Amino acid sequence: MAKILYFARLGEQLKASSEELSLDDMNTVRQLVDHLQDRGEPWSSEFESGRVLVAVNQEMSDFDSAVSDNDEIAFFPPVTGG
Amino acid sequence: MSRISVQEQDFDVGQELHAICDGRTDIGATVTFVGLVRDMNLDDSVSGMALQHYPGMTEKALHKIVNEASQRWEVQDATVIHRVGELIPSDQIVLVCIASSHRHDAFEACSFIMDYLKTRAPFWKKEMLKDGSSRWIDARESDDHAAGRWEK
Numbered sequence: 001m002a003k004i005l006y007f008a009r010l011g012e013q014l015k016a017s018s019e020e021l022s023l024d025d026m027n028t029v030r031q032l033v034d035h036l037q038d039r040g041e042p043w044s045s046e047f048e049s050g051r052v053l054v055a056v057n058q059e060m061s062d063f064d065s066a067v068s069d070n071d072e073i074a075f076f077p078p079v080t081g082g
Numbered sequence: 083m084s085r086i087s088v089q090e091q092d093f094d095v096g097q098e099l100h101a102i103c104d105g106r107t108d109i110g111a112t113v114t115f116v117g118l119v120r121d122m123n124l125d126d127s128v129s130g131m132a133l134q135h136y137p138g139m140t141e142k143a144l145h146k147i148v149n150e151a152s153q154r155w156e157v158q159d160a161t162v163i164h165r166v167g168e169l170i171p172s173d174q175i176v177l178v179c180i181a182s183s184h185r186h187d188a189f190e191a192c193s194f195i196m197d198y199l200k201t202r203a204p205f206w207k208k209e210m211l212k213d214g215s216s217r218w219i220d221a222r223e224s225d226d227h228a229a230g231r232w233e234k
Contacts, residue, residue, distance in 0.1 A: 005136070007134060007136055007204070007206060008134055008206035008208075008218055009206070009218040012218075055136070055139055055204070058136070058138055058139035058142055059139075059142075060143075060202065074136060074139070074204075076136070076204060076206070077206065077218070077221070078201075078220075078221030079200070079201065079202065079203060079204050079205055079206060079221065080200075080205065080206050080207045080218075080219045080220070080221055080222075081133070081135070081164060081176070081199060081200060081203050081204075081205025081206070081207070082117055082164075082175070082176055082196060082199050082200035082203075082205070082225075
């Protein structure tokens with residue numbers, strides 16, 4: 001199982017902050033995103049916005065990055081600290 | 083050598099500055115940046131803000147940014163403190179304190195760390211407005227430009 005996290009506005013829109021998911025034959029972030037978008041709204045439009053960043057195992061990554069079960073995969077909007 | 087902290091409680095700038103220099107004779111300059119909560123944003127009155135972060139990754143990202151600064155400039159020591167949770171106008175949010183042999187390195191390293199922190203460390207601000215509504219703050223293009231000027 002992979003641990004999926006959603007932060008800030010994205011988490012609020014999706015009404016989800018974390019979940020455990022079996023990645024099965026999903027090998028990249030993009031394949032995982034496709035899977036999430038298949039859930040319908042609000043998932044499909046939230047990930048369509050092009051303003052979603054991803055971190056794999058707490059390192060900034062991109063949609064081509066490889067993922068597997070046991071990974072921690074986090075999705076979030078552009079950061080606004082400081 | 084560096085101290086990184088993500089915390090709810092406030093910090094004492096004088097104490098942090100003292101701690102970074104205490105007992106050392108090789109430091110010629112310190113530069114300290116403190117970010118505060120402002121009561122106005124985008125022409126609206128702000129009554130408070132909530133800062134969310136990604137525990138674990140935030141600390142890692144801050145360490146990485148400080149390490150990068152240390153490779154580019156002479157940084158004898160560095161302290162970065164970022165607060166999370168509920169804050170109100172005039173509260174301190176962030177501290178970057180750099181100790182170096184020379185002022186140029188201290189100024190540059192401090193500026194670099196703030197620019198990168200604003201674009202790479204996983205913090206998100208939600209503003210509470212005086213009219214009772216709240217909104218997530220959008221990332222600013224000007225912050226991307228500020229960070230971009232350090233690209234080699």
